[in-house]
Amino acid sequence: MHAYAVLPEDPTIHDLEIPTPSPEGRQVLLRVVRAGVCHTDTHLREGGYDLGSRGMMSMKDRGIEYPMVLGHEVVGVVEQVGGDVESVRPGDVRLIYPWIGCGRCRQCRAGYDNRCAAGENLGVARHGGYAESILVPDEKYLVDIDGVDPSWAATLACSGLTAYSAVDQVLPLEPDEPVVVFGAGGLGLTAIAILRSRGHRNICAVDVAERNLSLARDMGASSTVLSGAGVVGDIQQAAGGPASAVIDFVNNGVTASAAFDVLAKAGQMVQVGLFGGEVTIPTALLALRMIRVEGSFVGTLGQLQELVRIAQRGELPDIPVVERPLSAASVSQALDDLTAGGIAGRIVLTA
Template sequence: MRAVQLGAYDKSPELTEVPDPTVTGPLDVIVRIGGAGVCRTDLHIIEGQWAEKSGVTLPYTLGHENAGWVQETGSAVTHVSPGDKVILHPMATCGLCMACRAGDDVHCTDSVFPGINADGGFADLLKTNARAVVKLDDSLEPADVAALADAGLTAYHAVRKASRRLRPGHRVVVIGAGGLGHIGVQALAALTAAEIIVVDRSEGALALAAEIGADHTVPADGTQVAAVQELTGGEGAEVVIDFVGEGGAIEDGVAMLRRAGDYHVIGYGGELRVPTIDVISTEINFIGNLVGSYTDLVELMALAARGEVTLHTTAYPLTDHARALTDLDRGEVRGRAILIP
């Protein structure tokens, strides 16, 4: 089969021929890929930022946002059959550790993360396990929802946590309305009655945010903190959800937060530097967000099937993987880039 593999860090991945994956265990599932999301994490992987953390042996196949059709299953798989449309939770988890038993499978102590520390879905076929497979509603197509497997799942996970705090009349600031942020805006509109304020430097991203549920859009032109303060009566927002996490977004976000507010960190690359006395005196909370759980993904697919969360995508053939990565790096992708074999 064809696969886009990273052979060396700081080098462009290459499309090559590799052996097809095979079923070797009773819970194995082999999926024919219908769409694979191209994520900024893929750029960080290529740059070598994940080399030490993942411990992966090169070469290996990229791609951790995957959906497609079941091709083959192990003998113990009962909830899906060959031909079923599915989306894959990015982690293949054990189901036996305490985190899995508590439903917090994102923190599984014996997991595999295809596209991060194992072969991923920039390929014709992908091997995962039954615990990662979510059957899709008939109304959904793999290429249309593939990036919801990580980008959408991460955004939904953060919003679901934030929604516990948000009440009618509250305000929530979303920093960054790009690939993750535009999903977060829709999830906020679906799960909460809070007033949604979106901050972004892109006019296109702000226009999209206004279409999909934002109550206010604020250009990141140097006046964004003052604008948010004005929109919140000088108090700041109850919740800030930061999908950027670098380039001044953190400092701006903290300044947009009200006393006893919650700051959700999703984007990364920068550093959080806040005097401890400021944390104590205002009782603000900083909350990290990784990818969501299997049940988060099931809930997100329910919203997608109802049309309450729609992924805006730009499709590229698998053979055009280099252009997709370049466009993403240059900020030229509207929504999410999807590779289609």
């Protein structure tokens, strides 16, 4: 089968011919029909993550095998099933939960695959969706999306799930307490839509692009702030005071510092983005203001299933989606566009 992969220390997307796997046991082979493009893929193409003064966290040094077939927002059609599969059959269309755990540790046994320290995530440790086919290790990771547009559904596996999980961490709050969302790209727009669908009214979106802020207002943001000098004061003025919670979908040194400064006493900052860098926080203020700092990485299979049900009920506004064909050239261009910040919403590659 054709797969569009990266090689070590080589940002080129290569069109490779690799063997098509045969499913065994509870494994399922799907033909890829939609593959969303995520900022995480841009970092993986670069080879790792920026850790500020600690340097670069290299994927190669962490034991990730190459060639690496990226792509973790995948909708596919079941082609073949292992002998023990009972819940799906060839021809079924399914969204894939890609955040695969080891299945043995305490976190996995409790349903928190995304917390597994030995994760085998599709598109990272296992071949992902930038290919003609994808092998899923267990049928339980397949979610029925009947009635949901497949391109939008693909984005739910990462941007939707990540936003849903982050919102879960800050709610419940009083509906008019300020919640600030840094970054109004695909994830931020989804979070704003979810906050609004769950009855929250005071949502302040912050971004560097006015176009994204316009979309944020469409999704339900009650106020918007164009990032720049004096952003903390601008946010507090727009939101009507210090924030009860901040969800940071950028999470670089600038936004993390602003997130800390904009919070009210006993406020909560949830750091989601992987843009990298570092932040210095006054330890005395951390204690005196009782600030909670939490990291959030995607979400659980149960949360994805619930998010899909919300979408099926028509209770979740869909975000803008740009469709392009699935090819090596399209993968490369999409990653370049995301890196340059030239896309409003999400890119989904179609096969």
